[in-house]
Amino acid sequence: MLRYAIKRILLMIPVIIGVSFLIFFIMDLAPGDIVDIKLAEEALTFEEIEQLRETYGLNGSVFTRYFSYMVNFVQGDLGTSLVSGRPVLDSYLEKMPATIVLACASIFVSIMISIPLGVYAAMKRGTFADNASMVLSFLGLSIPNFWLGLMLIIVVALNVPGIPTGGFSKGIASVILPAITVGTGLTATLARTTRSSMLDVLSQDYLRTERAKGHKEIKVIMKYALRNALIPIITIAGGQFAVTLGGAVLTETVFSWPGVGRLIVDAVNSRDVPMAVGCIILKSITIGIVVLIVDLLYAVIDPRIKAQYGKRKRKQA
Amino acid sequence: MKRTVIVTLLILLSCSLVFATGAKEEPGTAAATTYKEEVVIGVQSRTSSTNPTSQTSVAHKIMFNLTHNGFVGYDERTKEILPELATEWKASSDLKTWTFTLRDDVYFHNGEKLTADDVLFTWEYGKNASNATVKSFWNGVESVKAIDDYHVELVLKAANIDLLHLLSNEYFAILNREAVTADATKGPDIGTGPYVNKEFFSGDYTLLERFDRYWGEAPVTKTLRFRYLPEGTARLAALENGEIDVCQAPNNTELDIIKANSDLVLNTWQTTALTFLALNTEDPILSDPNLRLAIAYAIKVQDVIDGAASGFAGTANGMWGYFQYGFFDDWKSVGQSSYETNLATAKEYMAKSKSPNGATLKFTAASAWTVNALQIIQDQLKALNITVEIEQVDAAGLSRKSVSGDYQVIIYSVTFTSAGSDAARIFTPGNSVNYARYNNARVNELFSLGASETDDAKRKAYYKEIQTIVHAECPYIPLYYANSGVAHSKVAEGAVYNTSGSHDYTYIKVAK
Numbered sequence: 036m037l038r039y040a041i042k043r044i045l046l047m048i049p050v051i052i053g054v055s056f057l058i059f060f061i062m063d064l065a066p067g068d069i070v071d072i073k074l075a076e077e078a079l080t081f082e083e084i085e086q087l088r089e090t091y092g093l094n095g096s097v098f099t100r101y102f103s104y105m106v107n108f109v110q111g112d113l114g115t116s117l118v119s120g121r122p123v124l125d126s127y128l129e130k131m132p133a134t135i136v137l138a139c140a141s142i143f144v145s146i147m148i149s150i151p152l153g154v155y156a157a158m159k160r161g162t163f164a165d166n167a168s169m170v171l172s173f174l175g176l177s178i179p180n181f182w183l184g185l186m187l188i189i190v191v192a193l194n195v196p197g198i199p200t201g202g203f204s205k206g207i208a209s210v211i212l213p214a215i216t217v218g219t220g221l222t223a224t225l226a227r228t229t230r231s232s233m234l235d236v237l238s239q240d241y242l243r244t245e246r247a248k249g250h251k252e253i254k255v256i257m258k259y260a261l262r263n264a265l266i267p268i269i270t271i272a273g274g275q276f277a278v279t280l281g282g283a284v285l286t287e288t289v290f291s292w293p294g295v296g297r298l299i300v301d302a303v304n305s306r307d308v309p310m311a312v313g314c315i316i317l318k319s320i321t322i323g324i325v326v327l328i329v330d331l332l333y334a335v336i337d338p339r340i341k342a343q344y345g346k347r348k349r350k351q352a
Numbered sequence: 353m354k355r356t357v358i359v360t361l362l363i364l365l366s367c368s369l370v371f372a373t374g375a376k377e378e379p380g381t382a383a384a385t386t387y388k389e390e391v392v393i394g395v396q397s398r399t400s401s402t403n404p405t406s407q408t409s410v411a412h413k414i415m416f417n418l419t420h421n422g423f424v425g426y427d428e429r430t431k432e433i434l435p436e437l438a439t440e441w442k443a444s445s446d447l448k449t450w451t452f453t454l455r456d457d458v459y460f461h462n463g464e465k466l467t468a469d470d471v472l473f474t475w476e477y478g479k480n481a482s483n484a485t486v487k488s489f490w491n492g493v494e495s496v497k498a499i500d501d502y503h504v505e506l507v508l509k510a511a512n513i514d515l516l517h518l519l520s521n522e523y524f525a526i527l528n529r530e531a532v533t534a535d536a537t538k539g540p541d542i543g544t545g546p547y548v549n550k551e552f553f554s555g556d557y558t559l560l561e562r563f564d565r566y567w568g569e570a571p572v573t574k575t576l577r578f579r580y581l582p583e584g585t586a587r588l589a590a591l592e593n594g595e596i597d598v599c600q601a602p603n604n605t606e607l608d609i610i611k612a613n614s615d616l617v618l619n620t621w622q623t624t625a626l627t628f629l630a631l632n633t634e635d636p637i638l639s640d641p642n643l644r645l646a647i648a649y650a651i652k653v654q655d656v657i658d659g660a661a662s663g664f665a666g667t668a669n670g671m672w673g674y675f676q677y678g679f680f681d682d683w684k685s686v687g688q689s690s691y692e693t694n695l696a697t698a699k700e701y702m703a704k705s706k707s708p709n710g711a712t713l714k715f716t717a718a719s720a721w722t723v724n725a726l727q728i729i730q731d732q733l734k735a736l737n738i739t740v741e742i743e744q745v746d747a748a749g750l751s752r753k754s755v756s757g758d759y760q761v762i763i764y765s766v767t768f769t770s771a772g773s774d775a776a777r778i779f780t781p782g783n784s785v786n787y788a789r790y791n792n793a794r795v796n797e798l799f800s801l802g803a804s805e806t807d808d809a810k811r812k813a814y815y816k817e818i819q820t821i822v823h824a825e826c827p828y829i830p831l832y833y834a835n836s837g838v839a840h841s842k843v844a845e846g847a848v849y850n851t852s853g854s855h856d857y858t859y860i861k862v863a864k
Contacts, residue, residue: 067748074751079484079784119400188589200590291581293556306748
């Protein structure tokens with residue numbers, strides 16, 4: 036398993052190179068650069084514009100700039116923001132706690148609602164309850180985050196004392212509405228996955244055996260059925276968690292949540308190439324690590340997968 | 353008996369003293385209003401730096417006004433230059449040498465006393481500032497000489513009658529040599545203003561704390577927190593919820609909610625940001641002034657305001673700020689007329705133009721609301737048989753196009769300062785904001801004359817002539833000044849809301 040983990044970590048290197056290359060070139064293709072953004076605020080002479088481009092190192096070819104960026108990156112330097120003048124890593128790490136809190140809270144909300152809902156829908160397959168829960172999940176999938184966030188602010192924050200409209204300074208109360216906003220979309224997907232995964236498992240013979248042994252239905256469902264249905268659920272939940280760790284831009288904007296999503300969007304809009312490329316590399320690494328953890332979790336949940344890892348190890352020996 | 357009388361008298365005396373004291377205190381207690389220690393202001397725009405020499409946007413200027421001071425300030429209401437760190441100033445007859453007398457009771461936030469050496473240092477530092485406007489200004493200063501601790505002399509490379517207006521901008525604040533030398537990153541945050549930078553979390557909030565050794569009148573509020581709330585509806589909800597005390601720039605569509613709430617106060621005004629069309633005078637088709645004038649007379653600006661700004665804007669009657677020194681719009685007195693919709697006049701100009709049968713033009717915009725404006729104009733110009741193709745790019749793309757000249761017509765906004773010479777940047781060649789790529793030798797000469805003219809009447813005459821020439825040649829079509837506003841809790845007072853958006857929160861206080 037350790038070898039597998041190391042192999043997966045090493046596979047991140049080409050991913051980082053690919054992602055950084057793509058972002059660097061796409062940003063170069065986009066019209067305008069940081070100097071053009073400054074021109075919207077400052078009146079400059081054409082000589083000053085050229086000087087500024089020289090200062091920011093924008094006059095070389097995109098290949099030279101990319102190579103120079105990667106040389107620094109290998110040495111652990113993700114660069115400095117062209118807007119704030121701060122190191123990219125500092126800015127990213129400053130925003131990360133808020134992002135982690137939001138990602139954890141929203142996945143918690145999502146799991147708490149979607150798994151019981153999906154299991155219940157599967158158990159009541161074809162009934163009104165099944166249809167109703169799936170309509171609900173469709174609804175969750177269809178509601179735009181931006182709209183839901185604003186509605187929650189207007190309906191909940193303005194009427195329930197102690198629930199703030201945004202920000203990250205009022206502890207748990209601050210995270211309730213953003214977590215519900217992000218979690219609603221995730222809940223819908225996860226509930227549908229849980230339902231379909233449970234339907235596959237519920238038709239298996241071993242469950243009939245467990246029931247024949249006289250186990251209570253709740254035990255059969257929770258201990259034998261759900262555990263076997265968990266792999267696709269964890270795959271989806273892990274993927275969603277990883278994506279949320281990359282930032283939920285719209286929710287962050289509505290709730291003025293100081294997360295990495297807005298940091299990246301602001302960097303792209305202001306053509307802050309070191310900030311955008313640096314943050315996206317860090318985001319890729321984060322997603323890669325979360326996906327790896329999810330893969331390793333399979334072994335914990337499913338003994339057959341753990342046995343496969345063991346088999347490979349024995350073969351190699 | 354005697355004893356009883358004495359005791360009774362003593363009791364009466366004590367009672368009268370108690371009640372008298374109580375009666376004296378009570379009105380005082382009732383009258384004394386207590387104020388919140390922290391006032392929270394919800395802002396729309398993000399700030400990215402606390403260094404005054406690094407940013408020039410309005411959002412940053414609001415902060416720098418609280419943490420730093422320059423030689424002078426500017427009162428937008430009275431249009432007067434006010435003394436700040438300088439108590440007196442004197443210019444030489446050629447307007448190149450300026451001598452300032454500094455206050456002798458000013459301390460920086462690190463406890464250092466302000467001296468002329470700090471001005472000298474600010475000049476040295478400013479010449480290499482990251483912001484091009486700041487860098488360009490300080491590089492235009494030939495030398496700075498500290499005559500003594502409290503007298504300093506600035507020698508400019510070129511005469512500038514508007515130097516004081518320029519210096520009133522917060523980004524020309526005086527920095528402290530010791531602070532910046534000790535810490536190049538955080539040193540520039542140290543100023544002489546009424547508030548000290550306490551915490552700065554870009555994209556979330558800025559916390560300022562009252563500076564107890566401030567040279568001016570001490571503010572009442574202990575801390576000011578600026579919360580970044582980019583979404584308008586959420587920002588207003590935060591005000592309604594009591595999380596913030598001031599909501600900057602509420603959505604125009606939500607003003608009725610504020611008016612209906614008796615706990616809130618709404619202030620609105622016409623801003624100083626002028627939205628206009630720039631017609632590329634170097635373009636083969638648009639180099640024809642008759643065609644440009646035809647377009648100007650065919651546009652119904654009120655329809656554009658209604659469609660693109662939800663009716664919340666005032667019509668602009670010239671490419672010179674209505675609040676700016678030398679503003680002129682009495683077109684009839686010079687045999688001209690304002691660009692009010694007049695299709696007959698538009699058609700006359702069209703007939704005289706090199707494209708009498710119509711033209712196809714590309715109009716470029718960078719935001720959804722400017723695209724809305726262009727769609728309305730597109731429809732209006734059909735009357736002249738002008739086909740408008742609309743191209744949308746983002747802000748950086750629009751700037752790139754304007755610098756390269758790769759456009760025909762662009763829609764843009766610019767905020768002028770109060771100085772007349774500020775208009776030179778949109779009318780003279782070599783400037784990035786001369787979006788029309790306009791170049792008229794007489795206009796260039798008049799700006800040059802204006803910058804070194806001390807006679808008020810003569811200077812106004814120069815500026816009037818510039819506006820007359822530009823109006824006749826129509827490189828720009830002025831559209832409107834958008835409205836903006838601030839909503840605040842009814843117990844908030846003391847802030848000064850300026851039409852430029854550069855508000856002064858120094859003396860804001862909110863009753864508990």
